[in-house]
Amino acid sequence: MNGAEYLVKFFENKNVDIIFGYPGGKVIFLYDVLARSSIKHILTRHEQGAVHAADGYARVTGRPGVCFATSGPGATNLVTGIANAYLDSVPLIAVTGQVGLSDIGRDSFQEADIIGITMPITKHSYMVKELEKLPAVMEEAWNVATTGRPGPVLVDIPSDIFSGSVDFSTVQKKIATRKVPLKNGLDEQLQKVVDALKNSKRPLLLAGGGIIASQAWDQLKDLKDYLQIPVVTTLMGKGAIPEKEEGVLGMVGMHGKPFANLALSSCDLLLGIGARFSDRITGKPEKFLPDTVIVHVDIDPAELCKNVRTEIPVVCDAGKFLTELLGRLKKEKVRLRLNEWHRQIAEWRQKYPLTYEKNGSLKPQSIIEEVARIVGDRAIVVTDVGQHQMFVAQYYPIGGIRNFVSSGGLGTMGFGLPAAIGAAFGRPGEIVLLFSGDGSIQMNIQELATLAQHQLPVKIFIMNNSCLGMVRQWQELFFGKRYAHTIFTSNPDFVGLAGAYGIKALRISRPEEIKGAVIQAVRTPGPVLVECAVDQEENVFPIIPPGGSPHEMLGRWQGETHVSRIG
Amino acid sequence: MRHTLAVLVENQPGVLSHVAGLFSRRGYNIESLAVGQTEDPSVSRITLVVEGDEKVIEQVSKQLNKQVEVIKVNDITNEETVDRQLLLLKVAADTAVRQEIMQIVEIFRCRIVDIGRRSLIVEATGDEEKIEAIIKSLRPFGIQELVRTGKVAMVRGAK
Numbered sequence: 001m002n003g004a005e006y007l008v009k010f011f012e013n014k015n016v017d018i019i020f021g022y023p024g025g026k027v028i029f030l031y032d033v034l035a036r037s038s039i040k041h042i043l044t045r046h047e048q049g050a051v052h053a054a055d056g057y058a059r060v061t062g063r064p065g066v067c068f069a070t071s072g073p074g075a076t077n078l079v080t081g082i083a084n085a086y087l088d089s090v091p092l093i094a095v096t097g098q099v100g101l102s103d104i105g106r107d108s109f110q111e112a113d114i115i116g117i118t119m120p121i122t123k124h125s126y127m128v129k130e131l132e133k134l135p136a137v138m139e140e141a142w143n144v145a146t147t148g149r150p151g152p153v154l155v156d157i158p159s160d161i162f163s164g165s166v167d168f169s170t171v172q173k174k175i176a177t178r179k180v181p182l183k184n185g186l187d188e189q190l191q192k193v194v195d196a197l198k199n200s201k202r203p204l205l206l207a208g209g210g211i212i213a214s215q216a217w218d219q220l221k222d223l224k225d226y227l228q229i230p231v232v233t234t235l236m237g238k239g240a241i242p243e244k245e246e247g248v249l250g251m252v253g254m255h256g257k258p259f260a261n262l263a264l265s266s267c268d269l270l271l272g273i274g275a276r277f278s279d280r281i282t283g284k285p286e287k288f289l290p291d292t293v294i295v296h297v298d299i300d301p302a303e304l305c306k307n308v309r310t311e312i313p314v315v316c317d318a319g320k321f322l323t324e325l326l327g328r329l330k331k332e333k334v335r336l337r338l339n340e341w342h343r344q345i346a347e348w349r350q351k352y353p354l355t356y357e358k359n360g361s362l363k364p365q366s367i368i369e370e371v372a373r374i375v376g377d378r379a380i381v382v383t384d385v386g387q388h389q390m391f392v393a394q395y396y397p398i399g400g401i402r403n404f405v406s407s408g409g410l411g412t413m414g415f416g417l418p419a420a421i422g423a424a425f426g427r428p429g430e431i432v433l434l435f436s437g438d439g440s441i442q443m444n445i446q447e448l449a450t451l452a453q454h455q456l457p458v459k460i461f462i463m464n465n466s467c468l469g470m471v472r473q474w475q476e477l478f479f480g481k482r483y484a485h486t487i488f489t490s491n492p493d494f495v496g497l498a499g500a501y502g503i504k505a506l507r508i509s510r511p512e513e514i515k516g517a518v519i520q521a522v523r524t525p526g527p528v529l530v531e532c533a534v535d536q537e538e539n540v541f542p543i544i545p546p547g548g549s550p551h552e553m554l555g556r557w558q559g560e561t562h563v564s565r566i567g
Numbered sequence: 568m569r570h571t572l573a574v575l576v577e578n579q580p581g582v583l584s585h586v587a588g589l590f591s592r593r594g595y596n597i598e599s600l601a602v603g604q605t606e607d608p609s610v611s612r613i614t615l616v617v618e619g620d621e622k623v624i625e626q627v628s629k630q631l632n633k634q635v636e637v638i639k640v641n642d643i644t645n646e647e648t649v650d651r652q653l654l655l656l657k658v659a660a661d662t663a664v665r666q667e668i669m670q671i672v673e674i675f676r677c678r679i680v681d682i683g684r685r686s687l688i689v690e691a692t693g694d695e696e697k698i699e700a701i702i703k704s705l706r707p708f709g710i711q712e713l714v715r716t717g718k719v720a721m722v723r724g725a726k
Binding site for chain 1: 581
C-alpha cells in the first residue's frame, strides 16, 4: 500500500464523507487514489475556497473539515482559511503536498515552507518525512484537531511519501497520550461560583462559541431556566441558545444590542463560558467592568486571565461545567431573587431597543428581518464580513443548533460563499442563507462556479451598497467623512454575473420588493442570488467607539435622527 | 521581574523555532535561551529567561504548555538553583599587560584557552554576576570579541 492509499483509507475509516480541495503536481498520486474512493471530493475554484468550505462544513456538523492542496502556491492559498479556523477554534485537517524529500530546501519548483508559514496559526503542524510515521502522524493530527479546544492542524506530505509503498500492517500506529490540563480544584472553583451567584444581585451569563463546540446548548438552557439568569452571547456564541427564549438578550460587544450592552456594563457577576473576552467585547481590557466579579470558564487554560482579570477562573469543558454547576445549585437549593434586575433590563429593552430609521430606502436590516420572518429561525445562516454581518448578528434570531456560521475572530472577507457551500454539503436538504456584501462576495466570487456545479440550495443576498460599508462607516464617524478608497465606482452587474455562472438571480432596490424576492428565492430550487441595492449611508448602530466600554455606545435613540451617546 | 523557565520539549526538528516563534508572536521578550539534549535523548531542555510580571509569566507558561511538543514547563525562579553561563572573550594583550590579565583570570578562577601574539582568549563559566564581573574587569584592556551562551539552570537537591 502506498502513502496516498493509506491516507485515503485513513479518512474513510474516520467516516470522512467529503473533502474539499484543489489538485496539483505534488498531490497527483493522492488524487489518483481519491478518485477511486467512496469519499466525495469537491473541486473548488481556489484553495481558499476549499479551506473555508471545510470550515463551514465543520461548523454546521461538528465534525472536522478536511481539505487538500498541492505544494507551494496551493499550500499558501490555504493560509487565510487556516488562520480563520484557528481564531474561531474550528476542527480542520489540511493536507498539503510538498516537493520530494530530496528537493526540500532547494527552493524547488512550487516549494514553500508551509510548516514555518502556518506554525503560528495552527494548533499544530506536521511534516511526514518517513512513510512509516504516516499512520501515527495522522492519528495524532486527528486527535489534536478534535480534542480539547478544537482547531486546525496541517499535515505536509512530500510527494514521494504519497508514492512510496510500505507494509502498513507492521507499522506503529499508536500515538503517545498527550498531557491533559489539570482538572484539580474543579470542586473548589465550582463552590466559589455557587457562592458568588448567591451574593449576586445582577448576574449575567455570557455564552461564547465554546458552548457550541462542547454541544452544551441543552445544559445552558437548563441553567438559564433554573437560575432565571439573563443570557447574552458573543458573535461566536450566537445560536448557543435560541434567541427567542425569554431572558436571552442577544449579542453584546462593539455592535451588540444596546440593552444587552447596558446589562453587561451593569452586572455585578459575569459568568463567561467558552468565550475568550476578545477586544470586540471588552474594549480597553483594563477598563472592562472594574467592579464586576468575573467568572471565566474555558477548556483552554491559556485563555484564563489572558485578556481580562478574572476573579474565578475555571478550567473545564463548558458542558461539564454547566452540568456540575446546576447539580450543585439544585443540591444546595440555591434560588436567586432577580426581579429587580429583570425589571431594569426590561426597562432598558424598552428605552434602548435595536432600531433603524425606515426612511423609504432599501435597508439591509429590513431585508434580514423579512428573510427571518419568511424562512424562520431554524435556517442555516451564513455571513461574510462587514456591515451586513453585524446586521445579521443583530436582526436574525438563530433558533437551531450549529445554525450560525460567521468569521468571528479573523473577520475574513470572502469567507461567506465557500463556507455556505461547505455548510450545504454538511447538512444536505437544508436551506442555507448567505448574507454577503458587494465587497466580501468579490473576494471569493469564483466559488459561484462550485455552487452552480452542485446546484446547492444556497440563497445569496448581496447587500450592495457600492462601498466597503464598515470602513466607510468608520471614515464617516471617526475620519471626518474622508472616504479614502472605500467607494466602489465600478461594481459588476451581479445579476448578470450570476447568470454567466448559470445561477438564477434577481435584483431589488425598493422595500416593497423584499417579500416577493425572498419568497421567490426560497421557492426556487438550487442556488439563487438576490442583489439588494441598499442605502449606501446606512450605518451599524450601536457602535462602541474604539477604546470605549460597553455602555459608551453611539447610536440613534428613540427616534432621534442624529447620532448621540447613550443616556 | 526576570523569570527562569525550564521547559522540557520533545527533541525534534522545528521545536525551538516553534517555542521562539511563540514568544515573538505574542510580544514577549526572551532575554536568554539555552537548549540541549537531556539525559533522555528524545527530550531536550530549553532554559528561558523572560522579563515580565506574574501575569505575563503565567500567560507565557500556559501558552508554552499548549504546544504539542512541550512536555513540561517549570518556573524555577524562586527555587534554589545552580545556574551557569559560558563566556569566551578575546582580549587585547600586549606583553606589557599580559601578566596583569593573567592575574585577573586567576582571581576569577577562569582559564586562558588560547594565546595569540597580541591577544588572549579567556574562558569562564559562572552565574551571571560572575560573568558580568569578568567582562567589567577585562574591558579596560580592550575586548576584541565576546561570545556567551544563555543561562542553563538546575534545581538543587532531590528534585
